Amino acid sequence: MSLRYQRVPDPDRDILERRLRLISLFVIFVFAGLLLKLFFLQIIKGPYYRELAQKRSLRVISLPAPRGNIYDRRGLLLAGNTPSFALFLDPRLVKGKKGDAILQRLAQILGEDFPSLKQRYLIARRKSAGNQVLLAEDLDRDVVARIEARRYFLPGVEIKVEPRRFYPLGEAAFHLVGYVSRINAKELQRLASQGFGPDDFLGRSGLEAQFERLLRGKKGRRLVEVDALGRIRRVVAEEPPQIGKSILLTIDSIFEKVAYNLLEDRSGAIVLLDPRDGRLLALVSAPGVDPHRFLKGFSFEEWKKITTDIKHPLLNKAILAYHPGSTFKLVTAMAALEKRVISPTKEIFCPGFYRLGRRVFRCWRSWGHGKVDLIKAIEVSCDTYFYRVGELVGIDTLSQFARACGFGRPTGLGFPGEKSGLVPDRAWKLRVFKVPWQKGETLNVAIGQGALMATPLQLAKFLAAVVNGGHLYKPWYVYQVFDPYGEILEEYGPKLEGNLPAHPNTLRLLKKGLVAAVNGKEGTGKAAKLEKVTVGGKTGTAQIVGMKKRIKSEKLPYLKRDHAWFIAYAPASKPEIVMVVFVEHGGHGGSAAAPLAGKFLKMYFEGRWSSS
Amino acid sequence: MVFKLKKFGGISWSVLLLTFFLLIAGALNQASASMGGILFKKQLLWFTLGAGLLLFFTLMDYQKILSPKLIFGGYILLLNFLLILVIRHTRWLRLPGLSIQPSEFAKLFLICLSALILYRREGEGLDGKTFLGLSLLAFPLVVLVALTDLDQGGMLFLIYLSFLVVAGLPRRWVVVTMVSIGVIALLMGPYLWGLLKPYQRARVEAFLNPEAFALDRGYQIIQALIAVGSGGLKGLGFKEGLSSRLNYLPEKHTDLAFAVWAEEWGFIGASLVILAYFFLIYQILNIAARVREPLGRYLCYGVASMFFWEVFINIGGILHLLPVASVPLPFLSYGGSSVLANMAAIGLVLNISRRRYSFR
Structure with a gap:
């Protein structure tokens, strides 16, 4: 059988040709449909699909900006960053x-x-809320290596290197430097428009909070292509992050650390100030919390333990107000001398109490001090003397002097959470209690009790003014602000707030009293005496609960024990350091606070630092 | 002598040029889809082998080679192969070094045999004998292929239907068939729906509402639409397609090759390719209309119908005009069997085109 072409009339020719024409029309119709749909998809809906494609395959990754560093006056790090691996x-x-x-x-x-x-x-x-989910932080390098090695089998898993806050002094500088922790949902709502993300940190207290704007850098952004399995294939564009600005402080981290360790397990505060220009050398409050713990967050139990601790580790006691006790007698003395209500050589007899009308005000030494003049009264901290002087001065003058010495208002340091303290007067009493001022209250204020409240920082500022010739400097601690390239952006110096309303002679007498209190035979602050350097100081013992009879503090329950104070300066001839030691519920200022000052000043002048 | 080199002149240059254009587009597209990988190189190899096959089919004496004995013998052999595949439950005939998809060649055999039957019949119109012949021929192929690859089985069935139309199926039959299919679909719909395999049902559901199944069944449709749409007028550029480069497009080498092309070359490139297919099919139909040799006419018609259904179903699926079916797009999709079968078919058309005006 052969398929040779034969010239026969094609019987199908008509029907095939006719059908072919129809079929061709069908083909044209179908292809026109394809082209139309193609036109619709690519030209009319093109921008829509292009946006979908970009939403699907382009992702913006925000690059965390490292926070600026905080340095002490020696250039040692107080707060910095260390790389940490987080799993998203x-x-x-x-x-x-x-x-x-x-x-x-x-x-x-x-x-x-x-x-x-x-x-x-x-x-x-x-x-x-739809963003990448943070699953684990602070990963070991081991774990990181194992995840990276299995990256192919772990689509959607990403390890990011994040700068993590690092505090070399740990809890010693907790209250000064503060801490950072993750932003919470409410804050995020408020701050999302400023570029904050759910995994960002915010400065919460201390310097971290005060200088949040400076320290926080500007986040960078990176536009990347992500494939169908979530793996980054290419970086399309990048805007590098800007590192935050750094701060150089006048704080000395060795003083800070040593002072914190001196307090050991006590609850209290130590403030160190250079009286020559008011620069802060240390601001310590104990106990502190390890600031690194805030990065991770606390478990319910841990947090409960911290918040129910009777030593209040979250409170910065250097800026909270307490009764200043006998340390305030300096103000009373200053007012008395300036108003000439008493001559410095005039002696007053102390039988161990002072009688005002029908009320009896006790001196801390129940058997009395005998005859005391001004210097002696400061040396032995005789309450009777100052009851008498206070009565003579009157509350109006006393409160006026207290304000002029910087009490009753923030010191001007700018520290977040700083308390104003309280200087009571007639107007205050009437406003708050709706009853007139009682004369007896003046007596209490005169020895730093009653409604009078002052912060350790205020006392340091005041003592600095007393010993530097009457110049009331605002305490300051930021020396320089500089950018990551070392360019100095801002520089700060001492700020004089005013002068004490005191004649140099008055100040000389006060200093004489202060030196006597440490170096005198009966001085209450003998525990702070040094061999080679003359130290001046004043003890204070602030009563918490009014008592008919003196009971030794050690026998009282902790929360009812007296607060111990000691304010000191040295060297007496040319003061270069002012120190305020406050021990909450520590007992007597002379035995609980003064020895700490003594230990510190000994190390300070001998230049031999040991932190235990 | 089988080859008639003297008669190389007179071929349809337009068909050859259009094929050449589509081959270049296919090569570029594979280069992009596989990022210069192994599949691109293998496809080039298939193109080379295909060119040889094309030459052979252009120059041979098809009336001698396509003798009923030879074709029928091949047909029986093919049926055996398909049977083996059904038993093994696979679409691929795996030989050492390569795997063949016999369903691609089944199309060619169906075309040749149908053309032979129509050529050898007597009289006009669709008589019972011709109808029976065509049906008996197509039935085993359609069923055996459909058992492993429903989409290719459907393709064979469409080619069979196309031959029925051109064989002179009366118009009222067409109407009656369509109406009865509609009635059966209405009455038996739920039952037939239940017979479908889950993935087949999923395809239809996804076609009707891709967003509702965006994560599994509708994924392919959505990604294909995004790829095509984001091409815009000028496209994203060669090897720059986001969807293909970042692996959002599944099956980008095979079923969705056109989406890759449309994304990278935009409306300009994509419409050019569609127009190329159109002119290719139109030219082949033209040859069928003008060749004064019945066997050649039917062969050409069969080849044109094969290309038409492949292009329509593949691109229609990608453009969301039809449910997605797994059918390769001639020359653009990767696949050795598909390339070889299609190029052989083009060779046959070129061969026939030479004799448009040859009378002997």
Whole structure:
């Protein structure tokens, strides 16, 4: 059988040709449809699909900006950054059965059991509102290596290197430097428009809070292409982060550390000031909390333990107000001398109490001091003397002098949370209690009790003015602000607030009293005496609870014990350091606070530092 | 002598040029989709082998080679292969070094045999004998292929239907068939729906509402639409397509190759390719209309219908005019069997085109 072409009339020719024409029309119709739909998709809906494509495959990653550093006056780090590895999951890729497989793998690597990991992930995912979910922080390099090695099998899993806050002094500088912690949901709502993300940190207290704007850098952004499995393939554009500005302080981290360790397990505060220009050398409050713990957050139990501690580790006692006790007698003395209500050589007899009308005011020494003049009264801290002087001066003058010495208002340091303290007077009494001032209250104020409240920082500022010739400097601690390249942006110096309303002779007499209190035979602050350097100082013992009879503080329950104060300066001839020691519920100022000052000043002048 | 070198002149240059254009587009597209990988190189190899096959089919004496004995023998052999595939439950005939997809060649055999039957019949119109012949021929192929690859089975069925139309199926039959299919679909719809495999049902559901199944079944449609749409007028540029480069497009080498092309070359490039397919099919139909040799006419018609259905179903699926079906796009999709079968078909058309005006 052969298929040779034969010249026969084609019987199908008509029908085939006719059908072919129809078929061609059908073909044209179909292809016109394809072209039309193509035109619709690419030209009319093109921008829509292009946006979809970009939403799907382009992602903006925010690059964290390292916070600026905080340095002490020696250039030692008080707060810096250290790299840390954090594990993030992309909720768009880690979900369903595939997500479970990924989590299972991760659980194995992290050494955690799968159900708890998954629960943690689900909780974190709800919080992150569609953003990447932070699953673990502070990863070991080991774990990081194991995750990176299995990267292909872990789509949507990302390890980011984040700068992490680092505080070399730890809890010693906790109250001064403060801490940072993650932004919470409410703050995020408020700050989201300023570029904050759910994993950002905010400065919470101390310098970290006060200089948040300076320290915080500007976050960078990186536009990347992400493939169908969530892996970054290419960086399209990048805006590098700007590192925050750094701060150079007048604080000395060795003083800070030593002072903190001196307080040991006591609750209290130490303030160190250079009286020549008011620069702060140390601001310590104890106990502190390790600031690194705030980075991770606390468990409910840990947090409860901190907040219910009777020593209040979260409170910065250097800027809280307490009764200043006998340390305030300097103000009373100053007012008396300036108003000439008493001659410095005039002696007053102390039988151990002072009688005003029908009320009896006790001296701390129940058997009395005998005859005391001004210097002696400061040396032995005779209450009777100052009851008498206070009565002579009157509350109006006394409160006026107290304000002129810087009490009753913030010191001007600018520290967040600083208290004003309280200088009571007639107007205050009437306003708050709606009853007129009682004469007896003046007596209490004269020895630093009653309604009078002052902060350790205020006392330091005041003592500095007394010993530097009457110049009331605002305490300051920021020396320089500079950018990451070392360019100095701002520089600060001493700020004079005013002068004490005191004649140099008055100040000379006060200083004489202060020296006598440490070096005199009966001085209350003998514990701070040094061999080679003359120290001046004044003890204070602030009563918490009014008592008919004196009971030794050690026998009282902790919360009812007296606060111990000691304010000191040295060397007496040419003062270069002012120190305020406050021990909360520490007992007597002479035995609880003065020895700490003595120890510190000994190290200071001998230049031999040991932190124990 | 089988080859008639003397008669190389007179071929349809437009068909050759259009094929050449589509081959270049296909090579570029594979280069982009595989990022210069192994599939691109293998496709080039298939193109080279295909060119040889094209030359062979252009120059051979098709009336001798395509003898009923030879074709029928090949047909029986093919049926055996398909049977083996059904038993093994695979679409691929795996030989050492390469795997063949016999369903691609089944199309060629169906075309040749149908053309032979129509050529050898007597009289005009669709008589019972011709109808039976065509149906008996197509039925085993359609069923055996459909058992492993429903989409290719559907392609074979469409080619069979196309031959029925050109064989002179009366118009009222067409109407009756369509109406009865509609009635059956209405009455038996739920039952037939239940017979479909889950993935087949999923395809239809996803076609109707891709967003509702965005994560599994609708994913392919959505990604294809995004790829095509984001091409815009000028496209994103060669090897710059976001969807293909970042692996958002599944099956980008095969079923969705056109989406890669449309994304990178935009409306200009994509419409050029569609127009190329159109003119290719139109030219082949033209040859069928003008060649004064019945076997050649039917062969050309069969080849044109094969290309038409492949292009329509593939691109229609990508453009969301039809449910997505896994059918390769001639020359643009990767696949050795598909390339070889299509180039052989083009060779056959070129061969026939030479004899448009040859009378012997």
